[in-house]
Amino acid sequence: xxxxxxxxxxxxxxxxxxxxxxxxxxxxxxxxxxxxxxxxxxxxxxxxxxxxxxxxxxxxxxxxxxxxxxxxxxxxxxxxxxxxxxxxxxxxxxxxxxxxxxxxxxxxxxxxxxxxxxxxxxxxxxxxxxxxxxxxxxxxxxxxxxxxxxxxxxxxxxxxxxxxxxxxxxxxxxxxxxx
Amino acid sequence: xxxxxxxxxxxxxxxxxxxxxxxxxxxxxxxxxxxxxxxxxxxxxxxxxxxxxxxxxxxxxxxxxxxxxxxxxxxxxxxxxxxxxxxxxxxxxxxxxxxxxxxxxxxxxxxxxxxxxxxxxxxxxxxxxxxxxxxxxxxxxxxxxxxxxxxxxxxxxxxxxxxxxxxxxxxxxxxxxxxxxxxxxxxxxxxxxxxxxxxxxxxxxxxxxxxxxxxxxxxxxxxx
Numbered sequence: 001x002x003x004x005x006x007x008x009x010x011x012x013x014x015x016x017x018x019x020x021x022x023x024x025x026x027x028x029x030x031x032x033x034x035x036x037x038x039x040x041x042x043x044x045x046x047x048x049x050x051x052x053x054x055x056x057x058x059x060x061x062x063x064x065x066x067x068x069x070x071x072x073x074x075x076x077x078x079x080x081x082x083x084x085x086x087x088x089x090x091x092x093x094x095x096x097x098x099x100x101x102x103x104x105x106x107x108x109x110x111x112x113x114x115x116x117x118x119x120x121x122x123x124x125x126x127x128x129x130x131x132x133x134x135x136x137x138x139x140x141x142x143x144x145x146x147x148x149x150x151x152x153x154x155x156x157x158x159x160x161x162x163x164x165x166x167x168x169x170x171x172x173x174x175x176x177x178x179x
Numbered sequence: 180x181x182x183x184x185x186x187x188x189x190x191x192x193x194x195x196x197x198x199x200x201x202x203x204x205x206x207x208x209x210x211x212x213x214x215x216x217x218x219x220x221x222x223x224x225x226x227x228x229x230x231x232x233x234x235x236x237x238x239x240x241x242x243x244x245x246x247x248x249x250x251x252x253x254x255x256x257x258x259x260x261x262x263x264x265x266x267x268x269x270x271x272x273x274x275x276x277x278x279x280x281x282x283x284x285x286x287x288x289x290x291x292x293x294x295x296x297x298x299x300x301x302x303x304x305x306x307x308x309x310x311x312x313x314x315x316x317x318x319x320x321x322x323x324x325x326x327x328x329x330x331x332x333x334x335x336x337x338x339x340x341x342x343x344x345x346x347x348x349x350x351x352x353x354x355x356x357x358x359x360x361x362x363x364x365x366x367x368x369x370x371x372x373x374x375x376x377x378x379x380x381x382x383x384x385x386x387x388x389x390x391x392x393x394x395x396x397x398x399x400x401x402x403x
Binding site for chain 1: 246247249250253254257258261264265268269271272273275
């Protein structure tokens with residue numbers, strides 16, 4: 001009995017010492033890891049020329065039911081300035097996922113294709129190279145949407161358009177029907 | 180055994196990978212580039228040296244040894260796991276690209292036979308400084324071994340030598356000169372097996388040659 005207690009005590013002391021040391025290391029490394037992870041997370045925004053550090057309140061929302069997978073809201077104080085939507089639309093082969101950035105005036109600041117399973121050489125090429133002429137468009141107006149110059153992939157184009165429509169509806173709610 | 184012999188025994192004579200055939204999983208899995216091998220080697224060096232030191236410290240004094248010996252296996256595991264977690268956190272913070280490349284093989288250092296083998300076979304019965312020297316020698320020996328494998332694989336598979344980050348030697352001009360291309364298979368697991376097997380075969384052939392020479396010498400002495 002005494003031996004078992006002694007062994008338990010030895011392991012307990014060792015556990016406490018090791019736990020403390022790990023806590024100290026974690027105290028110094030965790031902020032560095034978190035900063036880097038945020039940097040990676042918002043890399044798409046940085047590519048679109050958004051300076052993440054300009055916004056003091058960044059929140060995420062994921063409980064949508066309207067095709068929006070996730071939204072990141074960038075606020076200055078309480079004012080919502082930019083919304084970044086990850087949206088899923090129906091492509092030719094499967095769903096395609098887009099990242100669409102909209103500012104407070106409902107202007108599309110940029111978009112990028114996050115993932116798709118379109119046909120290589122047809123829909124995939126269109127997504128990789130075609131400019132849908134939506135940067136600068138003010139939602140919900142989609143008249144500038146250019147699907148004409150990529151007629152080989154009508155369903156892919158329809159999927160992309162669908163993404164912008166979903167984002168237009170959500171952005172109207174988020175920005176309080178601005179425009 | 181002198182400190183020098185203790186240190187260098189892991190390089191060739193008792194090389195953990197090529198002689199003891201320990202730690203083969205990471206040696207086969209992460210040796211696509213020299214950079215990976217160096218990163219893994221540095222992580223293993225840290226864990227091996229300090230695990231040997233800590234194990235030696237907790238078993239060196241007879242009074243503490245008496246307390247630890249009945250539960251030495253969990254004690255060793257806690258010490259080694261703590262060191263590995265420290266390596267994991269530091270690598271994740273400061274060399275994230277390498278951390279992601281090495282992936283699961285960093286936490287798996289905990290169960291690397293070299294670490295536990297040295298703790299059980301050497302550090303538990305030797306003084307702290309001797310144990311650290313042994314750990315360093317073994318870890319460097321292992322690192323050199325995986326560096327050799329990665330060099331062969333990367334040169335044959337990609338025509339490059341990635342030393343660290345963007346510091347890379349491009350040897351593709353050799354392939355261009357020969358009118359051929361690198362053999363991509365060497366970057367796949369099968370390439371690792373081929374390379375490792377070939378090196379083991381060369382070592383075995385050298386050992387056999389050495390033995391044959393020694394036998395011949397004895398036979399000649401006998402004739403004289």
